[in-house]
Amino acid sequence: MEVVLAIVVGGLFAAGLYMMMRRSIVKLIIGLVLLSHAVNLLIFTSGGLTRAEPPLLPEGAEEIVMFVADPLPQALILTAIVISFAVLAFALVLFHRVYQSVGTDDLDRIKPAEESVTHL
Amino acid sequence: MQKLLLVLPIIIPLGTSAILILTWRACRVQRWLSLLGSTALMVVAGLLLATVWRDGIQATQVGNWPAPYGITLVADLFSATMVVLTALMGFAVMIYSLSGLGIDPARESFGYYPLLNILLMGVSGAFLTGDIFNMYVWFEVMLISSFVLLALGGERAQLEGALKYVTINLVSSAVFLTAVGVLYGVVGTLNMADLAIKLHNTAEPGLVTTLAMLFLITFGIKAAIFPLFFWLPESYHTPPVAVSAIFAGLLTKVGVYALIRVFTLLFTQNVGYTHTLILVLSGFTMVVGVLGAAAQYEFRKILSFHIVSQIGYMIMGLGLFTPLAIAGSVFYIVHHIIVKTNLFLISGAVERLRGTYELKELGGLYRAYPGLSILFLIPALSLAGIPPLSGFWAKYTLVRAGLEIEQYVIVAAALLVGLLTLFSMTKIWNEAFWKPLPDTSEKLVAGAAANQNMGRMRVLVLPIIILTLLTILIGLVAEPVLLLAMAASEQLLQPSEYIEAVMGA
Secondary structure, three states: OHHHHHHHHHHHHHHHHHHHOOOEHHHHHHHHHHHHHHHHHHHHHHOOOOOOOOOOOOOOOOOOOOOOOOOHHHHHHHHHHHHHHHHHHHHHHHHHHHHHHHOOOEHHHOOOHHHHHHHO | OHHHHHHHHHHHHHHHHHHHHHOOOOHHHHHHHHHHHHHHHHHHHHHHHHHHHHHOOEEEEHHHOOOOOOOEEEEOHHHHHHHHHHHHHHHHHHHHHHOOOOOOHHHHOOOHHHHHHHHHHHHHHHHHEOEHHHHHHHHHHHHHHHHHHHHOOOOHHHHHHHHHHHHHHHHHHHHHHHHHHHHHHHHOOOEHHHHHHHHHOOOOHHHHHHHHHHHHHHHHHHHOOOOOOOHHHHHOOOOOHHHHHHHHHHHHHHHHHHHHHHHHHOOOOOHHHHHHHHHHHHHHHHHHHHHHHHOOOEHHHHHHHHHHHHHHHHHHHHHHOOHHHHHHHHHHHHHHHHHHHHHHHHHHHHHHHHOOOEHHHOOOHHHHOHHHHHHHHHHHHHHHOOOOOHHHHHHHHHHHHHHHOOOHHHHHHHHHHHHHHHHHHHHHHHHHHHOOOOHHHHHHHHHHHHHOOHHHHHHHHHHHHHHHHHHHHHHHOHHHHHHHHHHHHHHHHOOHHHHHHHHHO
16 A cells, blocks of 8 residues: 555656646646645655554553554644645635736746846 | 743734734734834843743743643744844834835735734744744744735736745745655654654664755755755845845745754764765855856845855854854854845835835935945945954854864855955945936936935834944954854754753653
């Protein structure tokens, strides 16, 4: 299972970075989304995969004696998802405003303002 | 009480911004409340530094979850000093905005002050946390508020700058999170003190060095070191000057702080490799930054490239990795934050008087405003490292540390870059202050005449005077600051006290 997830994570990283290097502003944001998914899955995988071993104390027990899943990676991922959701939503709006103000979605044509003025 | 001091630098800006949101439309109220908030922050930060100086490293467990399971807030001398500087810069920028000239009314009424306070909270949080994942969260708090501050106003140049800034920072956050995730997979803890213990006895030195490189990349992007600095000169000159001043002073330094923290506390297993790499990068950062500045003719762009070049000096101390060198880095950060923020504030005052940042269109400022010109000259010379100003002592400490362990190449680079910095500052002086005003700029000056209200200008210049006096003061009485830097460096290089404070608290 780890191997499969490792391949998925690698694929997501590659796809995300590839999309970021395309010229379209929309592909840039898709790339960022893929990148954040890749990282979340990576934390999930590197935290160790276990099946059906919830970290809960059975009734009456004082401490955990058997092997249980580590709940922390999931807490980290949850935090990371919330943060990346907020940041990406902001980025989406920002990129839309850039598109409106520059009038193109081609990143190569978005030049520093002072240069583009002289070329017009 | 002492535990409270660790939490207050985070609570005060948060509370201030919460109150500010309630008074959304009342700019005048917001100005004064922000000033009150940043004054309180400064007092608390000062008390925190005094406590750490007197009683050693302070730590508290948030929610009483014992370390290493809960989140720890910890202040050693280095982080307490950084919090003091954060508060000071917040205070200076708040006064600057008080004049009504530092920021335009439209931006002011769209959440400028609440955002500025959130930014201060994020920066203080990043300095005080003892947990590596929590540091990621504070970075994000700081980033999201800086994104909005950068784009606020929505001018075309700003949006283009924000596009680059947001993209590169999101990539850097992804790398940060990757590094934290793998680190947790390898070591099984996120508390930095606990990490320090466990990484020291690690069975996988190769993997740990790889992780160290991931952290170098992510914090390197935030700190704008070579070759990851290109976003900085593309974005820092676009927002209003009050915003770029606080960015220039604080944001990259959070990256430098994080680098120094992880490379003194966590990744010291393979110093020969990691710290030599940092040293080489620092040399390139210095040289490339200063050469970039030489080609520029826009006031704030020159200053932005100089941030990059100065980051090189701060990293140089870390790369040399001796007690004196780390002390030099700490001293340099103290000096740099004060001087750089000041120079940006001055560039803003110049723009208010003349209506432009372009050096070619500026001129005659010395004749018209000799006082402001002297106020520019002092931090500019300090940046270049002219004695007896603060920059001289910072550079002197670093150069001496380099000579002591016979790293002559980096010392030569540091001295050369100092000379080139002087050249850059002379260029600004000649173009903006000394040469007569070009005839073509009459219209610009006339357009800016509305700003030349003496009462408001006085308020605008007040923080500049305060920061300039601080630069002179640090220059004339360098010994206490150097003692502080030496003590901070001792704590950084002997993590046992830090670990004890966190794990025992």
